[in-house]
Amino acid sequence: MKGRQIRYSDEELSFVEWRQAMSRRALHAEFVAKFGRPEVTLDQIKALCSRKGWSTGRTGCFEKGTTPFNKGKPHPARGRAAETQFKKGSIAGAAAAKYKPIGTERINKDGYLERKIHDGMPLQSRWRLVHLIRWEELNGPLPRGSALKCLDGNRRNTEPSNWRAVPRALLARLGGRYGRGYDAAPSELKPTILAIAELEHAARERYRGQAS
Incomplete structure (x- = not known):
């Protein structure tokens, strides 16, 4: 409950610590399933890991040598974005006036x-x-x-x-x-x-x- 301190047993804390490298969503799901504590929210698991300094090890940056997931994939315009896209070889605005x-x-x-x-x-x-x-x-x-x-x-x-x-x-x-x-x-x-x-x-x- 919001504003109420969540208490964890030593077994629960050990469980979370040993699985700190997991994604927080997967860790939360396993925690709730194992200990039967549906009142513990995903945000509370995140807050617990943050307080304890337990990290997934991910920085959010691409590591050197990592291939981006969208490498080589086309990125077509969606919706009405195509209407305002620059067309190859076209010029507009001040450049068109000076051409x-x-x-x-x-x-x-x-x-x-x-x-x-x-x-x-x-x-x-x-x-x-x-x-x-x-x-x-x-x-x-x-x-x-x-x-x-x-x-x-x-x-x-x-x-x-x-x-x-x-x-x-x-x-x-x-x-x-x-x-x-x-x-x-x-x-x-x-x-x-x-x-x-x-x-x-x-x-x-x-x-x-x-x-x-």
Whole structure:
């Protein structure tokens, strides 16, 4: 009875102690059957074990090496949950509003035209420079260590003839801050500036080769 102390005999206590590893429900059933004490509830058996420090030995955690009971089993949605589940390949909310289909073109922060080529991962590989795509369609893969230089200074002009493969190290010689200001130079001077920069780069590479 609630609020009333339950008394146990030494035999009953010994019985419970020796079976402490059992589940509490099974232990309670055996206790009631053996001693004929239906007034003793499952919660009271639990409380007795707790007071005595008698444990089943289970922590409630998966032990290392234990296989979960539901491993490999499907977990289908039940009830109306399937109606709100994300469908494979679908997008919704803000992602749907921002989505750009494959083939979309945009101007990046550096002023180059880019094209979306796939929806996969990583994210940064989804967009590729249009002038690079067109140049490689005509000339094949860009050589390792090279970059494409815009000849007329208009980065949105993606014609392959407007782009030239140069050593990446040459770009600094053509830059505007410490180089020769190629992009801002008059059109008639651009070929001369590029030729001089290429000669300087070639001389530098030859000197480095002799020094090593």
